[in-house]
Amino acid sequence: MSVHPTSHSFKDNASRAIADGSVPRALKNVRQNFIDKRVKAVDALPEFEALRESAREIKNHTLAHLDLYLERYEQKVKDSGGHVHFAVDSAEARNIVLDICRKVGARTVTKGKSMISEEIGLNGHLEAAGIVPVETDLGEYIIQLRGETPSHIIAPAVHLTKDQIEKDFRRVHTQLDPNRDLTEKRSLLTEARTMLREKFLAADVGITGANFLIAETGSSVIVTNEGNGDLTQILPRVHIVIASIEKVVPTLEDVSQILRVLARSATGQEMSVYTTFSTGPRRATDVDGPEEYHVVLLDNGRSAMLGTEFQDMLRCIRCAACMNHCPVYHQIGGHAYGWIYPGPMGSVLTPSLIGVDKAGHLPNASTFCGRCESVCPMKIPLPKMMRHWREREFERNLNPAVARYGLGFWAFFAKKPWLYNLSTRVAAKAMKLMGRNKGRFQSLPGLGAWTQYRDFAVPEGETFQAQWKKRAGK
Amino acid sequence: MSSRDTIFASIRRSLHVKGDERIRSTIVDERLDRSPKGVVPARAQLDSAGKLALFIEKAEGVQATVARVLSPKDVPGEVARYLRDNNLPAALRMGDDPRLSAMPWKDTALDVTTGRSNGLDLSGITHAETAVAETGTLAILSGHENPTTLNFLPDNHIVVLNASDLVADLESVWARVRKKVGKGEMPRTVNFVTGPSRSGDIEQTILLGAHGPRALHIVVVEG
Numbered sequence: 251m252s253v254h255p256t257s258h259s260f261k262d263n264a265s266r267a268i269a270d271g272s273v274p275r276a277l278k279n280v281r282q283n284f285i286d287k288r289v290k291a292v293d294a295l296p297e298f299e300a301l302r303e304s305a306r307e308i309k310n311h312t313l314a315h316l317d318l319y320l321e322r323y324e325q326k327v328k329d330s331g332g333h334v335h336f337a338v339d340s341a342e343a344r345n346i347v348l349d350i351c352r353k354v355g356a357r358t359v360t361k362g363k364s365m366i367s368e369e370i371g372l373n374g375h376l377e378a379a380g381i382v383p384v385e386t387d388l389g390e391y392i393i394q395l396r397g398e399t400p401s402h403i404i405a406p407a408v409h410l411t412k413d414q415i416e417k418d419f420r421r422v423h424t425q426l427d428p429n430r431d432l433t434e435k436r437s438l439l440t441e442a443r444t445m446l447r448e449k450f451l452a453a454d455v456g457i458t459g460a461n462f463l464i465a466e467t468g469s470s471v472i473v474t475n476e477g478n479g480d481l482t483q484i485l486p487r488v489h490i491v492i493a494s495i496e497k498v499v500p501t502l503e504d505v506s507q508i509l510r511v512l513a514r515s516a517t518g519q520e521m522s523v524y525t526t527f528s529t530g531p532r533r534a535t536d537v538d539g540p541e542e543y544h545v546v547l548l549d550n551g552r553s554a555m556l557g558t559e560f561q562d563m564l565r566c567i568r569c570a571a572c573m574n575h576c577p578v579y580h581q582i583g584g585h586a587y588g589w590i591y592p593g594p595m596g597s598v599l600t601p602s603l604i605g606v607d608k609a610g611h612l613p614n615a616s617t618f619c620g621r622c623e624s625v626c627p628m629k630i631p632l633p634k635m636m637r638h639w640r641e642r643e644f645e646r647n648l649n650p651a652v653a654r655y656g657l658g659f660w661a662f663f664a665k666k667p668w669l670y671n672l673s674t675r676v677a678a679k680a681m682k683l684m685g686r687n688k689g690r691f692q693s694l695p696g697l698g699a700w701t702q703y704r705d706f707a708v709p710e711g712e713t714f715q716a717q718w719k720k721r722a723g724k
Numbered sequence: 725m726s727s728r729d730t731i732f733a734s735i736r737r738s739l740h741v742k743g744d745e746r747i748r749s750t751i752v753d754e755r756l757d758r759s760p761k762g763v764v765p766a767r768a769q770l771d772s773a774g775k776l777a778l779f780i781e782k783a784e785g786v787q788a789t790v791a792r793v794l795s796p797k798d799v800p801g802e803v804a805r806y807l808r809d810n811n812l813p814a815a816l817r818m819g820d821d822p823r824l825s826a827m828p829w830k831d832t833a834l835d836v837t838t839g840r841s842n843g844l845d846l847s848g849i850t851h852a853e854t855a856v857a858e859t860g861t862l863a864i865l866s867g868h869e870n871p872t873t874l875n876f877l878p879d880n881h882i883v884v885l886n887a888s889d890l891v892a893d894l895e896s897v898w899a900r901v902r903k904k905v906g907k908g909e910m911p912r913t914v915n916f917v918t919g920p921s922r923s924g925d926i927e928q929t930i931l932l933g934a935h936g937p938r939a940l941h942i943v944v945v946e947g
């Protein structure tokens with residue numbers, strides 16, 4: 251299953267998702283479980299704002315010296331007995347991983363959750379070569395059974411209901427008693443745990459991503475809750491880390507700063523359950539851990555983002571707060587974005603990585619309400635960058651609608667009064683800047699259809715903005 | 725040109741640098757050398773009693789259970805009680821950490837085996853290097869003393885923590901690790917563990933016991 255972007259048909263994808271109506275239903279839990287918990291965790295830490303600023307500075311400093319930190323990091327990995335491989339693009343990264351797997355005669359590989367693996371389409375490549383990749387993160391496991399891509403970067407199966415998952419388990423786990431009771435969520439979890447235990451113990455290679463790479467020590471860091479990433483990397487003979495070049499940070503102190511904003515922004519936890527620092531293969535005195543440790547460093551267009559108006563995007567730590575708080579994401583869901591990175595971060599990153607010609611409409615997937623930027627722990631100016639893309643798109647004249655109406659695709663969202671109702675002053679200002687007549691949006695029909703959504707979104711938006719103002723005023 | 729060279733050339737082109745500027749290298753090496761601390765939350769800057777109270781509150785807040793004992797020799801009894809109360813077999817796997825080996829396991833009816841986990845052990849015990857009061861996080865270092873598999877494969881993970889090893893914040897963990905293995909070095913694995921394993925992947929409902937331990941029991945030794 252290689253990842254063919256369909257971002258160019260974003261408009262159709264989005265319309266389909268809206269017509270289907272299942273997305274807001276599936277995403278209703280996001281509020282309680284991501285949005286509310288985040289606010290609580292942030293409120294409980296008086297230093298949160300200072301930490302955001304600190305995290306932003308660390309990444310800016312690292313990006314300005316990225317060549318040097320990568321060199322230091324590479325040297326440290328080698329010193330600890332590991333191997334570093336550089337990959338210019340997805341195809342090269344896939345082949346490096348396949349080569350390592352072939353050299354050790356791997357038949358099955360277990361995988362921790364990795365967006366880079368999704369980005370390079372690794373699973374399809376391994377399968378084509380007769381190697382069985384097994385996703386072990388519960389959400390990734392479920393979507394692998396369904397042959398889908400993730401709809402959210404930290405909750406890949408957020409679009410699915412318990413009943414859908416039950417059906418998939420019955421379809422795939424045919425060796426189990428067909429009359430077993432799977433009505434409880436817990437029994438689904440237990441079943442997945444049992445099925446995957448065998449795979450963990452049998453795998454020849456374990457592949458994980460990395461939330462961070464540390465130049466000071468040559469360590470890779472994974473942040474998880476399930477423990478699957480750890481079982482993936484300590485049990486097989488070979489551990490392969492796949493990570494993009496901007497994941498490097500200077501020191502252990504620096505990573506500690508960013509960890510404090512990561513889990514809080516992602517799930518509202520103060521710390522995720524497992525934060526694991528891995529450095530090289532097992533040592534002479536170890537009784538477990540991998541005998542080989544490889545890091546595949548992927549560029550895939552990122553080095554070209556440095557020094558441009560999109561450099562700030564390279565600070566992203568994939569916490570997903572921007573999509574959790576995005577009214578557009580909530581309405582259309584992650585799959586409508588057509589590639590693996592959804593929500594505001596995807597609208598900025600996807601055109602950078604696959605080309606604006608293939609992702610033309612994504613930067614328009616915004617109400618410019620500004621929430622994404624205000625919750626982003628790395629203070630990435632997402633709306634501003636979406637505007638940059640729209641300008642570039644305009645210059646390249648890739649989008650005739652944009653050329654004709656100035657706003658083009660904006661009209662698509664203009665037909666959704668709930669978006670207008672959600673618009674905060676930021677959005678209003680943005681619209682004014684663009685020379686639109688606000689009244690036009692108000693006169694559009696269809697308000698009733700959005701009541702279900704507005705019940706959730708509007709009060710949330712107001713409290714959020716109100717809280718934000720209070721905090722900013724402090 | 726190798727891919728490595730291509731990527732470095734591209735980064736340098738974008739940053740408008742050649743890569744051999746002395747000033748840039750000095751800045752980078754100084755930072756790596758000095759490891760400046762950033763913002764450290766005030767929350768855990770407490771005396772030892774305060775730190776311990778905060779640690780316990782935070783650990784229990786993430787569904788770990790905590791027991792306090794007065795001396796290392798009380799640990800086996802507490803572990804036996806924990807297994808009994810939870811209807812678990814009186815069997816335990818551990819590494820060869822001298823602090824654990826020195827405990828009077830023979831005084832209990834526990835069947836204690838040593839070495840890495842084979843995947844069948846129901847309960848494993850490891851000794852924490854330190855723990856972080858700020859978030860209720862245990863820090864466990866890999867090695868034959870405390871094999872990493874014991875932190876993840878057994879259903880029940882028991883961790884012994886000396887109260888005197890508890891630190892306020894993440895930064896203090898690194899100070900300890902550096903003292904032990906040297907600046908710029910790391911054990912093969914450092915595990916930060918904050919509560920038992922969990923997943924929210926089925927309709928965002930948090931369920932404990934995903935792939936790692938279903939239960940985390942911390943025995944704090946205060947003496």
Ligand code: SF4
Binds near residue numbers: 632
């Ligand atoms: S852009 Fe910001 S909020 Fe969105 S995933 Fe990245 S770091 Fe998180």
